[in-house]
Structures are given as structure tokens and as C-alpha cells.
Amino acid sequence: MKKSKVTIHDISKALGINSSTVSRALNDSSSISTKTKQRILEKATELGYQRNSLASNLRTNKTNTIGVIVPRLSRNFFSSVISGIEETAYEAGYNVVICQSLESLQREKKIINSLLSNRVDGVLISISMETTSCEHLMAYKNHGGPIVFYDRPCDFEDCSSVSINDYEASFEATEYLILNGCKNIVHFSGPQVLALYRNRKKGYMDALKKHGLIFNEANCFESMLLKKDGIEHAKQVLKLKGVDGIYSANDTAAISAIQYLKNQGVNIPEDIAVIGFNDDPISTVIEPALTTINQPDFKMGKIASSLLIDQIKDHKTERDSVVLSSELVVRDSTKKATR
């Protein structure tokens, strides 16, 4: 900030209106006529006047800004959630600043400190894959700033959360493979430190159990579910022999696995049927198109945003755990001839 700042006195001088009138106009006081306000605002804009909102924030302790912590911006799911968050926030007059943890706990800690320093009015967070405890959120919480979890809830200080029913979605996907004739299904799972991935694995296990299939830990491959992980898991699948179904806890790993398996001469879905999770746009581009689970991402963002804003405004403290339902989208990657 180099140039000398335009002050209320500069506006006052330029218009020949006294400073206190200018000040009241800029604070939208009802004692000043609309016409005068208009004149003063126009001159203020022309001169490049900017209210010092830091000083103003100090007084009101409000920044009208929501901080969003997102694990990975490149995932379509998260960018859709953010669109939902923004829509609700902008309507309510809040700005949104987004920070990316890149699945790193260390980065997440830095971000939360920075958001606290910048006094955002509330935080929406989906924790990183490395985050096993939410103690680092305590400093923010201690200052009374509300926190709402989205997608990846964390059992922390009665904070609200919005997520989907991962267990049910997973159960349904696995059962769908079984009903289509699969008898030897492997599961690509995410880090078990996250409740979300534990629930997805549990749904898979219980569906097997219900249909009399034996659960085998060797059929579960745990990773960060990146593109390279899908390829690694596909290699292991081929070593296992006799696998006829894959249920992956995300689309990214499902798709790179399909690409690898096709290159090895495996027919999808005839030899191995595949189901992913998220319904990324890419799942309609892969051939065969991927059967997957569609989550209400945009809606999740809207609800999380709205819960947070309610807490900011009303200082509400009750805990809401919103669980949204998802939908199995059947495409060609599971269309086997009935056996």
C-alpha cells in the first residue's frame, strides 16, 4: 500500500460538504438525503475512496466473510460443493474465500490460523485425509467462530455437519454388483482414518455378508485413490485371479483401473464389472461409461453454507447432523448378461 489514502476530508473538500455529513452518508445514515448520499458516493468512487474495513471490522468484529477449507480443488465433487456454498453465501451478503489443504494436515493447520487471523465469521471444512483429530480447530472454536463440516464430518465439539449416507450408498453399490452375478468383488478404499471411507468399507462388507459371500481383507486395497493408485490396484486385481467385480470408493481410481485393465485385454464389464463413486463428468466419457454414485454436491454446499450463516447470525449452538441421500447411476460398466 504505497499511495496516500483518500480520506473523508478529501471528499468533503471536493464537494464543499462538511466531513461529518460525508461520514454519515458513507455509513448510510438515514439523516442524509438519498440525493446527497448519491453525490457523495459517486465522488468517493471517483477519488478511489475505500472505507478502512480493518478498522471497521475491529469495531464490529465482523468481516462478512466465510472461509472454506477444501481438500483438493481439482476434484469435480468439491468444486460443485463450493458453487453451492457460494450461491447461498452471496445471496446472504457474505463473501467466500477458499483455501486448499491438498490433503495435508500441516497445510490445514496453517490455513485455520490464517482464517482466524483474518477473522472470518465462520469456517466450512472438509478435513484432509491425514487429519485424525480436529484439535487444531480448537483455537478457532475458542474464539467463538462457528465451524460446520461438509462431506467429511469429524466428531468435534458439537459442530454441525452435512454429509451423505456413505454406508447405504456403498451397500447398494455392492449389492447391485452381486445381483448382477459378481461373486468375487474387490474394494478400492480410501484412508480408514476418515469415517467416510470406513463407512463405505462397512457397507461393502455388510452387503457381502447379507448375500452369503465371504469378506476377505486381502480383497480391500487402501490408498489415496489417485489415478496412480487405481493402476496399482488393477495390477493387484489381475494377480488375485477370478475377480469379477470392483467397487471403488471414487471415480478417479475406478477409471484409471478400467483403462489399465482394458489395455491388458480384460473386457469390462463382461470379465470384471466396475462401480465408482462421485459421478464425475469423466465417468460418462470413459468407455464403457461408469456406473457410479451421484452425490448431491451442490445441495450439500448450499445446506452447509446456510447452517453456518444461521450460526453466525443467531449464535445458535445446537448441533445439526444433516445426512443426504445419494443415488446409484447405472451405466455400461456393470451391464453384464445375466449369468
Added chain:
Amino acid sequence: MKKSKVTIHDISKALGINSSTVSRALNDSSSISTKTKQRILEKATELGYQRNSLASNLRTNKTNTIGVIVPRLSRNFFSSVISGIEETAYEAGYNVVICQSLESLQREKKIINSLLSNRVDGVLISISMETTSCEHLMAYKNHGGPIVFYDRPCDFEDCSSVSINDYEASFEATEYLILNGCKNIVHFSGPQVLALYRNRKKGYMDALKKHGLIFNEANCFESMLLKKDGIEHAKQVLKLKGVDGIYSANDTAAISAIQYLKNQGVNIPEDIAVIGFNDDPISTVIEPALTTINQPDFKMGKIASSLLIDQIKDHKTERDSVVLSSELVVRDSTKKATR
């Protein structure tokens, strides 16, 4: 912010150390021993003490935060640029807050005001497709905050920019289609208000000219290059008859066009060869895999971030226009048998 704040006096009381020592320790004064600082910091953390950085910012006029304005988070290109920006910024001790314009000028105006109010130390911006003039950045600039453009430069107040040579990349892509036997090439172009898309169109036109092919305005379809636009353009391509090549200014539209054309029985690349732009991960998933232009997105972010930080630190004002080169990545969507 509800609970009463922990003050320096609380720390002082808890440790039996006088307040001014606590204050100097928290300001990392050299007059306090490392051991005492350590003790005070630990107690401060334990009690949930947070320096009031708003007050501190007011004094130093620094927030150590960079604001990034991005048109659309869901585009892989932009999320990679952001990763580059963050890497350099975090190394230099700056935090990064990201705001999404969703290609809307109105949203862009709101964001710039919010970033100004929050006194971010500098702004990195890729302007929206609706932005024809950058006058709305003037208020920020007037306060001496540096602005650096990335990907979509704007001729504004001697601001630095980092972009790629869109003209050359486009010329090369079009020429590649011609050298592979295409004689009737259409171009899917983005909004011509942006220099970037004007340059891409110019490169296309000049390559046709060099090879004695006639440029026809009716062969250029302008849109926001969304998925639905690609489908619309593909329909028009079929109506034109005799088209044997498509050069699209992004991958999204190229890929939805390929999907539509394949469904209509068109062979890609035998009937129509296709080249996209961006090298999104999806371009290796579509069949045939898409020939496209790879931009140094991560590098672009790193350079933009580093230019901005230099300006924040040194109050440098010289204008840098960094133009990076891109690379044509040849895949199956252009592999015609030589005619």
C-alpha cells in the same frame, strides 16, 4: 465471536511474568530469552490466545495474504495454476485465499471490493469472459496494491502478466491438421472480448492462409466452450457438410463434440480429425484420445505468484509480460492415414 478473548494479561497472570515481557515475547523481541519465549508461547497456545491481527494489520498494513481470482474452479487448468501459485506463496510465507468469479463481471467486482476491504497484499487475476474493461480494478490499484494477470492478460495500468503464446500454439495446431490432410477445418472459439481467444482465432486464420486455404467466418463458432456448446457446434458441423477437421479452443467442447459425432456414426479421426486445447486429464480418457495443447499451468502459477510477491516486497513497478510456450501433444484423434 462470543466468548471473552484471552488477553496478554491472562498469560501474564498464569505464568507470573509481567505483561510487557509477555507482549515483547509474542512480538518475538530479541530482548527476551528463547527459553522464556518458548514458555510464553506454549501457555498462549494452551489458553487459546490469538494475536489480534486485525489491529496488527492496521499498524503494519500487511496481511501476508494473496488473493487469487479464478474464473472457474472446475477447470483442471485453473486448479493446476492455483497449485503453482500456492507452492510459491507458501514457501515465501504468504497465505492464499481463492475467489471464484464463475465468468461473471458482476461477481468479479464484488470479489475485488472484498479483497480490497480485507487488505490482501496483492491480487492475481484471470479475468472473466464477460470482462471487457478492467476499470473495476482501479480502486484496488489506487491503493497501491499490486495486480498480476495470469492466463488472460488485460491491458491495464502497466500490470505484469503471465500467459502462453496462444497465437503460436493455435497456428501449430491448425497447421498440424492441414499437414495431416484436412482441407476444411472449423474452429470452436471462445468469447472474442478476450485477447486469448482472439489470438487463438488469429493463429487458426493465419495457418489456413499460409497453406492457401480460404478462411470462412461461417466456419468459426463462438461460445463459452461449455460441454453443451461443443454439442451444439457438432450439430452445426454436420450441417456444413465436408468438414474434415475441428480445432477447438478448449478440451471440454472438443470432447463433447467427439461424443456427439461418434453417436451420429462419424468416425474420429478418419472422417473428422479433432484437436483441443488444455490437455485436461479427460483428454486421455476419451476414445480416441484427444490431440491437444499442453500449457505449463503449474509453472504459470509459480511465476505469477513470484512476480506478485516481488512487487509486494520491493514495491517494484516495472511491467513484466512473461509469455510461456506450450506444446502440441499428438494422440489418436488426429491420426489419419496419409491421404
